[in-house]
Amino acid sequence: MLNFLGRDAVAVAGQRTGLKTTATRLATIIFLAVAGVCAGTVQPAQAQAYNFSKVQIEGNQRIEAATILTYLGFGKGETVSAAQLNDAYQRLQGSGLFEQVNLVPRGNLLVVQLREYPTINRVSVEGNRRLKDDVFAPLLKSRPRQVYSPSRAELDAVTITKVYQSDGRLAATVDPVIIRRSNNRVDVVFEVTEGRSVEVERLSFTGNRAFSDRRLRRVLETKQAGILRQFIRADTYTPDRIEFDKQVLQDFYLSRGYVDFQTQAVSSEFTRERNAFFVTFQVREGQSFKFGDIITTSDLPDVDPDEFAAVSKLRSGVTYNPALVENTIARMERLALQKGLNFIRVEPRLVRNDRALTLDLELVLTRGPRIIVERIDIEGNATTLDRVVRNQFSTVEGDPFNPRAIRESAERIRALGFFANADVQAREGSAPDQVVVDVNLEEKPTGSFNFGGAYSLEQGFGLNIAFQERNFLGRGQSVSLSLVTGEDSAAFSFNFTEPNFLDRDLRFSLAAYYTESNTASEGYNTRLIGLRPSLNFPVSDNGRMSVRVFGDGAEMTYPEGYVPGTMSALLEREVDRGTQVGAGVGFGYSFDNRRTGLNPQAGIRFSLDTDFGGLGADYQYAKTEASLTGRTVILNDAVTLRGTIEGGALMSLNSASSRATDRFFLPPSQMRGFAVNGVGPRDLGTAAGTYPGDAVGGNFFAVARLEAEFPLGIPEEYGITGGVFVDVGSVWGLDDTAGTAAIDDSAKLRSVVGASIFWNTPIGPLRFNFTRALSKEDYDIENKFEFTISTTF
Known part of the structure; x- marks a missing residue:
């Protein structure tokens, strides 16, 4: 029974399903048939069109109606589609002239409802305490009496933000706000939230073996935050400065022969407090290479390779330095120009010897493409005259184009110090064989x-x-x-210098001075005046000569209330000679290879000056001074060694005696460890002079100074290093010693040893010297502590 009933139920269900499927198919056929019939009878919808016989403009105050009709793009009586009307709306809205635009069709009338952007009444920056308004003023595009533009205001906000970011305030935010005034005017206010400076808490390196972190940190512009973080801005984190430091680091290693050096990555991580960065330079040093074999070759028939090799200063065994190669190539190309050989190029070819760690260099003299400089365009120099910039070019219009000479000219332009940015680029001129040199400048x-x-x-x-x-x-x-x-x-002093006199590499200088001294240590008063015009010109790559004429006057007088006989008899005779005015001529020579020498870590500077003066006075003389200074670094640049030798001689030309205003004294800047006028010939027989007697100076002097500067283990961001030094010198010799038996003018050496503390501060490099005299005379006056502004080599 159950099985039967089941079969019956299934049969009935199958019948119902079949009926339902048949009905569904029939309904689908009927629907498609009806749809086909309808498709044949329905007409397509037509887009709405307008025909305006009149255009009414409302709300315009400054903008002319003709300008608005131009933006609409159609005239009266023209058929306009809805799409064209929308395009007209977009053109008006995108013009940047209107704050609000409405197009309202009213039959044959088109109503254009406008609200113009207001005029800017005032632009201000508020909330800025670290940076002054005048920093932003020249950078902002939104200006008073201009039409306000929201997009322009947003760009100005971005500009202000970037200025703060370059100052190390990465969290600074700027919001542009408008304050509406009467007569459709607005004040534009940039509300600034400066935030705190993000400092560099730690500056470290990985992968460096040849140089310590301490030495590499000295190379970089970015510094770690130290005790002077409120004054030294170099410890703020600036992405642009990090990029510059990567290039500086590259140059540092390349100048020491590390041709494979790479800065593989620079990671900058926030500290836990998120107020500072940990900056890590990941470097790969490689090996230091030296110059191997150096040869000069050429296939040109009119070029003698040996003649060009003679001007090369490269030597085998010297640490490889790209700058040395560039300097040699520049000398060779200058020689080619002097010989009238145009378009000569020097191509350096390096062959690497990894086993010996040397680079063999072949300098190939070839004839480059015949390209001429069509013109030099200079832009951006609102104050600086074009000729000042052109004087830095060794190339003029019509000369053969030399890319290396153009790069050197660009470096000279930057070295002037007149421009915040100097970009020099060459581009193709009016013909393929001509180039135009563009010089884009930004003055400062x-x-x-x-x-x-x-x-x-x-x-x-x-x-x-x-x-x-x-x-x-x-x-x-x-x-x-x-x-x-x-x-x-x-x-009082006045100095004037024209670096390109007569548009040549000829420096004209004019110096004038006037000094008065009434010091008790001298025991007499002096008044000096002088005028010195001079010319200075190059005589070699590193040497320059100078010639000069001069006129000077000197007066020695007794101090107020002077009692006769209380001053040295020698000085009394010199005071009694009165005012002496004379003229003279002189010449000088200087040599400086600190930037172009074979060793980038060392250099020397030499100077020699000789004057023949006193013409017109009672004493004619020849006075010569010479100085030789050298510097080098040792122990992986950790220790700096400096040495100076100075000397001078004053000779009478007419058998007259010199005066104290002409003679030499050894001040503390030349001989450390002694007071002013504290060393040298002294009249010990002075009745009531300054204790222990009157210093009279000498006609000759010589001094040698040697010192070493080294780290003290103090974090380098504090800018404190130490040093030791030794000075040896003397001043001696007099023309007139009559009646002055108590004066010892013989050459007796004095020597001093000392220790120094160097401190680089925002006000300059300070130096503290602690000294002890090893050899001196009883009458010399010591100065065991000195505080000075340190000089640099």
Whole structure:
């Protein structure tokens, strides 16, 4: 029974399913048939079209109706589709002239409803405490009396943000806000939230074996945050500075022969407090290479390779340095120009010897493509005259194009110090064989005015007023005025320099000075005045000569209330000679290879000056001074060695005697460890002179200074290093010793040893010297502690 009923139920269900399927198929066929019939009878919908016989414009105040009709793009009576009307709306909205646009069709009338952007009444930056308004003013595109543009204001906000980021304030935010005023005007306010500077908490390196982290940190512009973090801005994290540091690091290693050096990565990680960065340079040093065999070759019939090889200063066994190769190539190409050989190029070819760690260099003299400089275009120099920039080019219009000469000219332009940015590029000119050199410049301030206090061991504390303009009237000239007053002295100086006199590499200088001294240590008063014009010109790659004429005057007087017989008899005779005014001529020579020498870690500087003066005075003389200074580094650049030898001689030309205003004294800047006028010939028989007697100076002097500077283990971000030094020297010799038996003018050496602390601070490199005299005379005056502004080599 159950099985039967089951079969019956299944049968009935199958019948119902079949009926349902048949009905569905029938309904589908009927629907498709009806749809086909309908498709044959329905017409397509037509797009809406307009025909305006009149256009009414509302809301325009500054914008002319004709300008608005131009943006609409159609005239009266033209048929306009809805799409064309939408395009007209987009053109009006995108013009940047209107804050709101509505197009309202009313039959044959089109109403254009507008609201113009307001006029900017004032632009201000608020909330900026670290940076002043004048930093942003020249950068902003939104300006008073211009039409306000939201997109322009947003770009200005981005500009202000970038300025803060370059200053190390990565969290700075800027919001542009408008304040509406009457007559459709607005004030544009950029609300700044500066945030804190993001510092470099730690600067480290990985992969460096030849040089320590400490040495490499000294190379970089970026510094670790130290105790002077409030003053030294180099410890703020700036991405652009990191990129510059990568190039500096590359140059450092290449100049020491590491041709395979790479900065593989620079990682910058936030500290846990997210207020500073840990910056790590990942480097691969490789090996240091030296020059191997160096040969000069050429296939050109009119070129003698031996003649060009003679001007090369490259030597086998010297550490490889690309700058040395560039300097040699430049010398060879200059020789080619001097011989009238145009388009000569020097192609360096290096052969690597990994086993010997040498690079064999072949300098191949070839004839390059015949390309001529069509013109030199200079832009961006609003103040600096074109000729100042052109003087830095050894190439002029019509000369053969030399890419290396153009690069050297670009470096000289940057070295002027007149421009924040100087971009020099060459592009194809009016023909394939001609090029145009584009010089794009961005000027920066070149003047300074200083007012403040001054201190020196020679003059004590005083007032210092100085003005300097390094690009006077945009002519590239330098003008400086200086007034320095001490406790008992005053000095005024004026200097003018024209670096390209007569449009040549000829430097014209004019110096004038006036000084007064009323010091008790000298026992007499002096007044000096002088005028010195001079010309300076090159005589070799590293040497320059100078010639000059001069006029000077010197007066020695007794101090107020002077009692006769209390001063040295020698000085009394010199005071009684009165004012002496004379003229003279002189020449000088200087040599400096600190940038072009064979060793990038060492260099020397030599100078020699001789004057023949006193013409018109009672004493004619020849005065010569010479100085030789050298520097090198040892122990992987950790220790710097410096040495200086100086000497001078004053000779009478008419058997007259010299005066104290002409003779040599050894001030603390030349002989450390002694006071001003504290060393040298002294009249011990002075009745009531300054203890232990009057210093009279000498006609000759010689001094040698040797010192070493080294790290003290203090973190280098503090800028503190140590040093030791030894000075040996003497001043001696007098023309007139009559009646002065108590004067010993023989050449007796003095020697001093000492220790130094160097401190690089925002106000300059300070130096503290602690000294002890090893050999001296009883009458010499020591100075066991000195505080000075350190000089650099």
